Amino acid sequence: MTITTELQDVVAESLVVDGAQLIDGEWVPSHTGRTIDVINPANRALIARVPESDAEDVEHAVQAAERAFPAWRDLNATARGALIFRWADLIEQNGAAIDSLESQEVGRPSWGPPPMAAQLRFIAGQADKVQGVSLPTYSPDTVGYTLREPYGVVGAVIPWNAPGPMFATEVGSAIAAGNTIVLKPAEDAPLTPLALAKLALDAGIPAGVVNVVTGYGAEAGAAIPAHPRIRRVGFTGSPQTGRSIMEACAKNLTPLHLELGGKSPQVIFDDADLDTAIPAIAAGITLNTGQICAAGSRVVVDRRVHAEVVDRLAAAMQKVTVGPWHQQVNMGPLINARQHERVCGYIDIGREQGATIVTGGGRPAGADFADGWFVEPTLFDGVTPDMRIAQEEIFGPVLSVIPVDDEAQAIEVANGVDYGLVASVWTQSVGRAVRMTRALQAGQVGVNNALGAGVIGAPFGGYKNSGFGRTMGADSVLDWTQVKTVSMREAPLPRF
Structure with missing residues (x-):
């Protein structure tokens, strides 16, 4: 070498x-x-x-x-x-x-x-x-x-x-x-x-x-x-x-x-501004190839807009360009062979447990990807809260969509993991936003933003298994x- x-x-x-x-x-x-x-x-x-x-x-x-x-x-x-x-x-x-x-x-x-x-x-x-x-x-x-x-x-x-x-x-x-x-x-x-x-x-x-x-x-x-x-x-x-x-x-x-770690929920209600939410969620899960503890890896979505959200997320993730660091791309490789094996293993687990891959799920083809640890941005639908891809931190560009019927179920699903680092709520209702920020078990809650952006000097840390301090x-x-x-x-x- x-x-x-x-x-x-x-x-x-x-x-x-x-x-x-x-x-x-x-x-x-x-x-x-x-x-x-x-x-x-x-x-x-x-x-x-x-x-x-x-x-x-x-x-x-x-x-x-x-x-x-x-x-x-x-x-x-x-x-x-x-x-x-x-x-x-x-x-x-x-x-x-x-x-x-x-x-x-x-x-x-x-x-x-x-x-x-x-x-x-x-x-x-x-x-x-x-x-x-x-x-x-x-x-x-x-x-x-x-x-x-x-x-x-x-x-x-x-x-x-x-x-x-x-x-x-x-x-x-x-x-x-x-x-x-x-x-x-x-x-x-x-x-x-x-x-x-x-x-x-x-x-x-x-x-x-x-x-x-x-x-x-x-x-x-x-x-x-x-x-x-x-x-x-x-x-x-x-x-x-x-x-x-x-x-x-x-x-x-x-x-x-x-x-x-984190297993951060992106909670989307039926009144959400999807023109803002969809690009932010897609960018959040593919930034740094999903290797971010705060990445919003679970989309908890109102069933009334579930199909539209899946279609629009798939389109957004298909536009994510992948390549080496010196190219003008959106996403690079995973850090090493061990992490590549881990992420690909979770994609296989998602399939085995009955989730449906909407887009991605494989390795990009071409000379630029032959030697690196690349993986495609991957979107799963048909995910239930108890599946491993919905419970465990993958630390890769893998997004799971979980439909819910109402606000109470959204809270239950969002909080139903061992982690509590970041959560996001997408809604135009001030009252619902206030209720959700109080109900969500996370150290950081963003309303109509994916990673809590725009705040200077915001304290950062977790609840539950996401740590303390x-x-x-x-x-x-x-x-x-x-x-x-x-x-x-x-x-x-x-x-x-």
Whole structure:
């Protein structure tokens, strides 16, 4: 296997170093001497290699973070925010290179300017808004107040589907609060996090404040929640791995937040504006090849408009263009062979359990698709709520349509899964919209939008098996702090 020009372009941009990770401000290999190939899922070409690290490398990163912590903690919050603002500027200046890098390792087509600069500017503005409160006291000679302080060294493990935004969300909030961090990106898409960490260093954020350790989840990833000197953990990924992370954190009583999977309903009533709903739903399930936890993968539709919705969704999904990252297409490949097998397996399960494929269901034909992990956008009709394709997260461009008779049944079906991440309601009735937003068991509910778009600083997180804790909102920095209560009174003068 040879290194393609993609790696040469990345190295030319000085964003990552082949075979190295970023610890204590230095590009270093793993002590194991082993590396992992980062593969372009559109053509299986080698993009770069990263270290195959383990617990010993995590220990080195923790030590670096511990050394950096006192000075970073004691730097005033406005100065920390200014460095994060500078980091955002560098990301913006390198936006084309970062977008290209993430497109190649994830497999998605270009999305244009990356969102990380805007994310970090929002976070930077929160850095010096971390405030304690004054407390009432029983006597006038006592003063009581609270301090919000960083935990110290914190850790995070992020997935492969949106490595850049995930990195900015976790790292930006953690360091804005005064923590130092050790982060393990997914082995399938570690290059964008490494590039962003390099730009953080270039922005003047001191060495050791941001450390990125690469490797497999069972080795490097598992070492983060298990580490006794990592004081808080953030994890985004599957519920299965989330449970393992939580068990590891429990041994050291380490607090954490979990952002896990979703099986999000798109509830369409008979008064919905289908001209708006249909394109949004089709785009939502095919964006990033359906590999988004918030993707609306279930269409819960009023039976009176069921046939029209199916016909229009099929037409919209048939217009979705598929291809490699460098083409002007709507959808790329799945991330790897394992994910391809998983998604195709669910398509087979849908058929076996009696659902009807309206469109898609196979692999695109042609030379552009021969080496990549491509799948067609797939629409199922005749789906019942108990089918596996209606209950389990597929994490692919597979949409299930479930007809219902009334509002009560729509609520029952929408809530009738283990997940509760995102839900959408399509209706022109204000009263129904209000009732549905209260009834739906989800951390985010959109009315007449597919993914909760258009809100700045909206807290993001889940109900039920979709996890707990919130990111991206105004409290995202506060969540990386702990509260200390101070009670102060003057000591009595000595008697002589």
